[in-house]
Amino acid sequence: MPKLVKDGAVIDDTWTLLEKPEGEPAEAEVPTGAVIVPLSVWQAQKDTLAQRPDVGVWLDSDETADQLGEDAAHLPLVAVNFPVFADGRAFTTARVLRERYDFQGELRAVGHFIRDQLCYLRRCGVNAFAFADQSINLEEAAQSLHDFSEYYQASVDQPLPLFRRRAS
Amino acid sequence: MYIYDDHDHTILRQRVAQFRDQTRRYLAGDIPDEHFLPLRLQNGLYIQRLAPMLRINVPYGMLNSTQLRTLAHITRTYDKGYCHVSTRQNIQLNWPELEEVPDILAELAKVEMHCTQSSGNCIRNITSDQFAGIAEDEVIDPRPYCEILRQWSSFHPEFAFLPRKFKIAVSGSERDRAAIQVHDIGLQLVRDSEGKTAFNVYVGGGLGRTPVIGSLIREALPQEHILSYLEAILRIYNQFGRRDNKFKARIKILVKAMTPEVFAEKVNAEWAHLKDGYNTLIEDEIARAKSYFTEPAYEVLDDGEAQQALDAQAAESVAFGKWLQRNVRGHKQPGYAAVTLSLKPTGVAPGDVTDKQLEVIADLADAFSFGEVRTTHEQNIVMADVKKADLYALWQKAKVAGFATPNIGTLTDIIACPGGDFCSLANAKSIPIAEAIQRQFDDLDYVYDLGDIDLNISGCMNACGHHHVGHIGILGVDKKGEEFYQVQLGGNAANDASLGAVLGPAFKSEEMPQVVQKIIDVYVDNRNGDELFIDTFRRIGVAPFKERVYAKAS
Numbered sequence: 001m002p003k004l005v006k007d008g009a010v011i012d013d014t015w016t017l018l019e020k021p022e023g024e025p026a027e028a029e030v031p032t033g034a035v036i037v038p039l040s041v042w043q044a045q046k047d048t049l050a051q052r053p054d055v056g057v058w059l060d061s062d063e064t065a066d067q068l069g070e071d072a073a074h075l076p077l078v079a080v081n082f083p084v085f086a087d088g089r090a091f092t093t094a095r096v097l098r099e100r101y102d103f104q105g106e107l108r109a110v111g112h113f114i115r116d117q118l119c120y121l122r123r124c125g126v127n128a129f130a131f132a133d134q135s136i137n138l139e140e141a142a143q144s145l146h147d148f149s150e151y152y153q154a155s156v157d158q159p160l161p162l163f164r165r166r167a168s
Numbered sequence: 169m170y171i172y173d174d175h176d177h178t179i180l181r182q183r184v185a186q187f188r189d190q191t192r193r194y195l196a197g198d199i200p201d202e203h204f205l206p207l208r209l210q211n212g213l214y215i216q217r218l219a220p221m222l223r224i225n226v227p228y229g230m231l232n233s234t235q236l237r238t239l240a241h242i243t244r245t246y247d248k249g250y251c252h253v254s255t256r257q258n259i260q261l262n263w264p265e266l267e268e269v270p271d272i273l274a275e276l277a278k279v280e281m282h283c284t285q286s287s288g289n290c291i292r293n294i295t296s297d298q299f300a301g302i303a304e305d306e307v308i309d310p311r312p313y314c315e316i317l318r319q320w321s322s323f324h325p326e327f328a329f330l331p332r333k334f335k336i337a338v339s340g341s342e343r344d345r346a347a348i349q350v351h352d353i354g355l356q357l358v359r360d361s362e363g364k365t366a367f368n369v370y371v372g373g374g375l376g377r378t379p380v381i382g383s384l385i386r387e388a389l390p391q392e393h394i395l396s397y398l399e400a401i402l403r404i405y406n407q408f409g410r411r412d413n414k415f416k417a418r419i420k421i422l423v424k425a426m427t428p429e430v431f432a433e434k435v436n437a438e439w440a441h442l443k444d445g446y447n448t449l450i451e452d453e454i455a456r457a458k459s460y461f462t463e464p465a466y467e468v469l470d471d472g473e474a475q476q477a478l479d480a481q482a483a484e485s486v487a488f489g490k491w492l493q494r495n496v497r498g499h500k501q502p503g504y505a506a507v508t509l510s511l512k513p514t515g516v517a518p519g520d521v522t523d524k525q526l527e528v529i530a531d532l533a534d535a536f537s538f539g540e541v542r543t544t545h546e547q548n549i550v551m552a553d554v555k556k557a558d559l560y561a562l563w564q565k566a567k568v569a570g571f572a573t574p575n576i577g578t579l580t581d582i583i584a585c586p587g588g589d590f591c592s593l594a595n596a597k598s599i600p601i602a603e604a605i606q607r608q609f610d611d612l613d614y615v616y617d618l619g620d621i622d623l624n625i626s627g628c629m630n631a632c633g634h635h636h637v638g639h640i641g642i643l644g645v646d647k648k649g650e651e652f653y654q655v656q657l658g659g660n661a662a663n664d665a666s667l668g669a670v671l672g673p674a675f676k677s678e679e680m681p682q683v684v685q686k687i688i689d690v691y692v693d694n695r696n697g698d699e700l701f702i703d704t705f706r707r708i709g710v711a712p713f714k715e716r717v718y719a720k721a722s
């Protein structure tokens with residue numbers, strides 16, 4: 001079974017990720033079991049999928065948190081995709097899901113992000129990391145989650161910017 | 169000047185440790201080149217034509233003498249004994265070894281300096297007015313706000329992988345000396361209708377291959393909202409800026425495509441969510457930041473008396489008088505002046521300075537200017553707080569060290585990027601062209617009479633030499649492997665910013681001194697009294713210049 005880093009620990013990945021459908025999203029077949037569906041499939045089949053407790057949604061980098069919107073609050077898992085590691089849109093998507101749409105479930109990075117992005121991703125609210133490259137040593141990679149212990153900015157993990165903490 | 173507390177030191181130490189580990193993993197073959205690229209760039213390290221180049225941030229241009237001495241030590245120990253002041257007020261090393269960069273960063277961190285985000289697709293070093301805090305036309309000192317922005321932008325988790333680089337400049341005076349309208353974001357500090365501190369926000373300016381003057385999208389934004397408003401802008405850019413084509417990825421392209429009006433609406437809609445959140449600046453923080461930029465211990469001096477003595481010295485020495493005219497400017501404090509040390513003597517690459525010279529500057533700063541200097545985007549060094557009574561002594565020492573060329577603001581105070589001698593992006597060399605032009609105009613009296621002329625040279629369309637906003641702009645181009653130079657006239661980086669118009673077909677390098685000479689001849693022939701070059705150009709247009717420069721030899 002593939003593995004991932006979640007909340008700092010290496011665990012089995014029990015979710016499967018459904019690729020974007022080539023045909024109509026309304027007609028895409030969603031398998032049983034824990035599955036992460038593309039946004040288009042979620043939007044087209046929301047009425048049925050929302051009945052299931054084991055359906056998550058993944059957003060590609062050209063899809064925004066606003067497109068999932070209030071639905072996020074009811075989902076167990078949302079994933080943000082990195083088509084290439086330098087595409088930094090997922091950082092914003094993650095933060096908006098947490099801060100604006102009050103998403104409390106597992107927020108997972110998927111795709112081609114790299115180890116050295118883990119600390120900033122964690123700060124933006126991502127708590128699970130499923131690397132596309134299965135050869136990566138996840139225990140070692142997880143060390144990068146805490147490259148910094150102190151920060152200037154407000155973010156998901158520390159909503160008070162340093163200047164407010166300095167002042168108190 | 170800002171002084172780090174434990175928090176700042178902790179963050180910077182962790183950054184150095186992070187990059188040390190990344191470098192170790194890269195050298196061990198555990199990080200591929202493609203992944204290491206943004207990591208090293210965001211620590212200032214380029215791989216250049218001949219060797220790596222390390223860009224050290226000088227936040228809003230401020231340096232103290234301790235930092236200058238450390239820079240001297242670093243250039244001597246890790247490099248070939250000289251460095252380069254860039255057009256964004258930073259310091260660049262040309263020959264560091266990759267393996268030693270973590271050590272350089274550690275040495276810099278000890279004196280509260282860093283290379284954080286000095287390159288890469290992230291928020292870059294915040295630049296400002298080299299005369300901040302002392303200018304007679306200053307409305308609000310921009311430096312406390314620059315420091316607040318430096319901290320906000322450093323290691324910002326959301327904006328480290330933007331579509332493209334992102335540059336912010338801040339000005340707090342009536343006359344814009346920070347070229348804010350050609351930055352991704354330009355901030356103009358103003359007083360609002362109630363006298364409170366506020367920002368006019370320009371967005372989408374920039375040079376490069378598509379030069380654009382920024383659009384004013386927000387007037388009089390109250391100061392407490394600056395961080396949340398900037399986050400709204402960055403967030404719109406991060407989500408919607410183009411990522412398919414690096415040449416269309418700057419925010420200026422997005423603003424243009426959306427129109428500034430629509431872009432502003434999007435920013436406002438995003439800002440509605442962020443406004444009044446934790447990023448809202450508090451009084452304590454603004455006061456804390458301001459506490460580091462208080463006035464130095466000025467003596468109470470009689471300005472009239474000091475000026476009289478100076479005038480007498482200038483009457484004795486014509487050379488000193490000229491230096492006073494060109495390299496010394498007024499100060500809001502009676503009896504004080506600001507001095508610009510010229511890094512543009514003929515025969516030296518514009519902005520280059522040696523380790524020994526850095527130490528001389530440190531000594532001069534300690535002796536004459538409260539131990540601080542500023543780098544300028546024109547690639548010179550400013551000593552901001554010199555007693556008028558000390559100017560003659562300073563001039564004599566500066567002359568010996570080679571800093572007293574009385575050419576500030578003149579034709580030979582050339583802005584030039586490192587160009588093809590160093591930079592792997594360049595199409596053509598910049599430094600030899602600058603030198604050839606300086607040699608053409610070696611008559612100081614003549615140059616002096618010509619008055620203020622900005623001559624800017626870039627070795628490629630990335631425009632590090634700001635050629636679009638030079639009164640005379642020179643752009644290196646490559647034509648079938650040969651270096652050519654295109655000339656633009658009429659650019660201007662000040663408040664009435666404008667972009668230069670291309671004169672015509674490009675020239676060979678050896679033609680350039682004569683081309684510039686002909687341009688100057690047309691100006692002199694058409695000049696009314698003491699009219700400035702840019703004003704003559706705006707009055708008579710490009711045609712007479714074109715006619716003379718491209719006239720067939722008869």
